[in-house]
Amino acid sequence: MVEWQTLAKEKRESVIGLIPKAWLLPSPVPPATEQRDVTGKYIQQFLSPAEIEITETDAVGIVKNTISAKWKARDVAEAFCHRAALAHQMVNCLHEIFFDAAIADAQALDEYYAKHGKPIGPLHGLPVSLKDQFHVKDVETTMGYVGWIGTFEGKKGTNKEKVFESEMVRELRNLGAILYCKTSVPHTLMAGETVNNIIGYTWNPKNRNLACGGSSGGEGALIGLKGSPVGFGTDIGGSIRIPAAFNGLYGIRPSSGRLPYEGMANSMDGQNSILSVVGPIATSVGALKLVIKGLLEQQPWLHDPLVAEIPWRDEQEQAVLDIVKGSGGGQLAFGISKGDGIVNCQPPVRRAIDIVVKTAEKLGHKVFEWAPPSHKRCLEIAFKTWIYDGGADVHAAFALSGEPMASQITSTYGTLKDEYTASQIAANNVAKRAYQKEYMEYWNSTAELTGTGRPIDAVIAPLAPFAAARPDMAKFGSGTLKAKRVMPGLSTWVNMVDYTSAVLPVTLVDKSIDVVDEGYKPLNDQDEKVFLAYDPELYDRAHVAVQIVGRRLQEEKILTITEILGDALGKHVV
Template structure:
């Protein structure tokens, strides 16, 4: 196979490097410094005002200061741009960098506010980062494929159109894995993105660039995509809030994607941020933009404030949360179990009910999802890499042997008839799970079924590179099309607290592998040191407003209960 594709990569990487202002380069920390979250404060690049701006956590508060002119969009955009470049030098999180274009957009917004006295829209002046599949007119969109280098978008994606109308400032694009279909982030064009809390660990994927960037406060709000956990996994691994909406709630038209044409399990766009107010602000702004008038697959559904006020969930009083302690296939590691125990105590202390949730056919649901995905995946991947000659990446492990078995599907999938049968099974499983959820009315005492499920996002915190080989704790909700929102617990893996639990037995081969392999014990807390701990709040289909409302209740309970049970 020809190596000509490497010349394209070398040129692309040089152009990316040249797009970074020389004065924004910093001295790299030593390679053995695993936690790099303090570098922005120490490197001297940011002014006092820029540091203050980027330390603001509450997106709603930042939007208010932008809308009133207390902060200019130029100042805010420049501050986040500089911090994004710092983050990139530490984690390799960015793909497209277009400083002058973003600052020009910010200046236009400042001038509009000055001359009219009114902001352009609900996201006025806010810098927003975009996963590298959301097309911006005039910007390359490679999505991690060498063959897509030089592919300049002729039109903005519909979501970008709406963001512009809302007053936002798209300012960077972020790294993804080749094909998008990985829970880690590495491709042949830009390389590997790593976790800022512990650089020996993965940032997750496929929205891994967003996860690392926002964790290092290089963006106040980013947009990822999720077909099997690609928003929630990097949100959890990087200590962020992240929302997986239901199919069709956020417009996708005009964006690039893998497995295009596979619409049984659609990918969805959603927000990632360091504050719940950012999740709400994004969803309200996008829905207010009437996306169904621009994207035929977007659902015509206005923001439902009654649902947000939890009108169907006891108005937020005496909520009933079901905790998924395990999915029947893999038991969570000690740090995740500690997070679940903390959640139970916090919710009980806040006056809510907590019940146990027995997983219903989670293994079968995930297997069905994988069957649908793989129906044409192998041909899709071959088609996209074949144009350049780059190899299909078969492992995220940097030390993988050339003859190691591939993680990728190796066959050409299913016949059309076989795919129809898999889709029929998916419909059956969704109906069965709906009935299962409804039947919980008999154990709540509230006259309604459980309000939401509290679930792990993964069985472990962010693992070493190449070791995140399952997305079962997130995939199940994609197959059921349930809205899910990740909440960071402001806790991290502590080897002194999260001691290894000796197991007498395992649920099966997957469970055994998740706790031990021939290289090192996968449940050794030393491996995951300093990795964030997070959980997800799961509601039902198209319950975005209610899930945001319930997540605010959960988040408040967690923050009120921080103490001896949580290591800050």
Template structure:
């Protein structure tokens, strides 16, 4: 069968999972419906709106008190997810009937025992396509992997942990082909759009997850990140997203491109619109002692942040030395800085001896170590072409000719980590607290997003650099782009041709209403602290 036919049949199979009563007769254009949230809520009843605007913490509490049933919560999110998918193409798998059955079983358990099975009892959780569930594909955007459902033995460890806690799975979400892109496009599903601004990309590679959670078609979902794939879609949709250090959250049996690559590992983490939910689920996973069943997970228990000093010091990254941010990102950075200072904290400029650009270039070299041969080989199995957003023509890296080159990359990564770690400690000489900076405030991307398919316009310097360093990071929403405030700086002289193109790309009307945020970064294996500091920034911004 031709790859086009396989892809078409898969799309139709996914869409057939949406009940007829929830199908839109006409999909509105991006001009007619720019942001999906208001449009969707007009299609939901009052109870569904209330449920889907509740946090995971609120839902779990109401279910545990018998105020909500698992089935009514599940159906509400299924309805909202169905509408979101039709407007953004965010779902790679839809299995509502399976979710209903699970929810009904949970309700029956609650009725019989008068208690919940766990802290996520009846809470719908969405998953990036690569998280394996029994009987469901994990295609990773490849036509060749369609119609190859996973077996019981292949179910991801993290899925088991969440299900044991009572979570209800109902959708999986889209990725770009191979997941090696900062936008989300494949020959199976096409392009996934931003749920805040359908003129723009949702980001990638956890883009379907970002679009779904951003539209509140899911209260919380899981993405993965090897160069920014949690943080980019999270910041593009105004979400909190955790990029933890390698293997703090179990990756065992999660499907992946370049699986088990030793030098720069992908990590898995939650994405949510409420920070307390991010903390709840991260703690739940770590408290389950995942190292017992995954030898890569370090046996580090959850360490609650308590009695932390009242005055904190933050380093702030103003730019990467090669480009200037678009006005909304500049304003978000300044708002974050001003809010922290207003609450008595300290903010100093972060200037490590190894630049973001150097780290990012190393990451790109590691990603392309095989010349993307694995990606090309997988596409060749079905005959599908590789989508532009992943790789095109002259962009293909040369790859390495000898394994020794790979080990040299590992050596350079180690040297970068050592130099930046030492610099972090040295900031104690610059702060008024006498301690090294507690965290870093950094942009995630130079712009709020980009038009499809312009994902090569901005760099990964603010994201992949922290993958190289293996630092923990939490994206934190700050504001929305405002065409009346965020005007182009006509006096600014670009640093180079690339920067000039980036500045000329900015359009206040295009970006109006799109989220602009930052990330809060801590040293490796300090996920608890990263979440805590993101909360400090959140609370400072609210004052």
């Protein structure tokens, strides 16, 4: 049996080997102590003016140019392949590269346009990156596991290796999207940082002292470096929202059943108490709307048994616009959450919440304190779902190669535990449903407070206690509040109640404003760890974001509200 270190090294080197020599960096990137930020001008120095123009245009602008034939799909694909290659060399964000296939696909799109005089679909020529859970023909899916190299999800002889494609991949191709790379994840997918034994650690490109987030961390880092205009991640405890937030991006965690998940790799497949969902991350809300609308036009409910038949609803979007643009200045009502009672937020996150609250008030909207049912109880139920099998699935995946778990994983899965019985799982599902009902009725009850005739429209909340995690800080815990769980509580409650949540980038850490709280008394051990981790100098200029949370299946409404707030924040002086 080949040692796991050898397999990992060969795979790592094979990815670098797929980068054209002309795109290799002339020298290693300086350490974070010398060059903490590799975004903006740093990466631009390796690109042509035309490549910079293309890659710094958002997805909406790109499609506008490709469907009008102003830009060739091939030129766009080559520009993003180049920038993605640079990004990987700077922060380790790619698991798979298939640039040649992407450029060939783009050339075929250009030929189609030349022959027919029209684009092939609404995403004609748009490069789209994918988290390494999507199966793409002629490309491996390792999900960060050494034991999955050369297999189909750890199995050989399935006749699916490099042939099978996930449902969303098929739909994206139908829409004219160009697929060109798959991005890094933490093995198991169950961490708020991105690390595995194949590519190592994926760093935050804005501040390379910090994590890029997880588990869709490679997506966050790549899009943060503008090596992709839009990409897809997944979220079972914050895995879309955390990387979006840490990298200053927009992202959305839809409710389960809105977008297709069929045919994707996953951990603990069959755990249905809290479903992992797929959603986009991008540099603008418009980009999120563009790809979601496109996918819904493909009628995914005809090919994924878990997708609800809900086309894009313009009326939900318009209802928000009618409120805020109506005669007399209509008002939205926001609930304001500043923590979960388990850990408090560091100074930059508190300031970001205050900025959004003041922005909402300046726009004429109402804000109210959000005091829902206990999030502690919510999390006790949620974290049980991740250990129904006692860790058997992830231990089996590691056993394929004998590779060790990253420290970010061991707090949850370090040792095998007893599997839950069917009765225990059923009891936890009953508790979950009861909690969802309680939360629902609390939300309903806020209609008595708002004065708008409606309950709260959305909740403004943190999704992590820090702007970004320091390495080995973002652990998912083990189902008891005594575990080293310091982050997911602020994001996972959304998954537990299955609400819609979008990420709103707000500001940057400012060491002169976001100073350490003198005389702070921690709530508990976890809160103390968060407090002690904050260093204004280390965090300076890191991205800070919040989440905008709506009720189930309110994707159109929440994206519209997020866009309204984002547009207003664009005028805010940092």
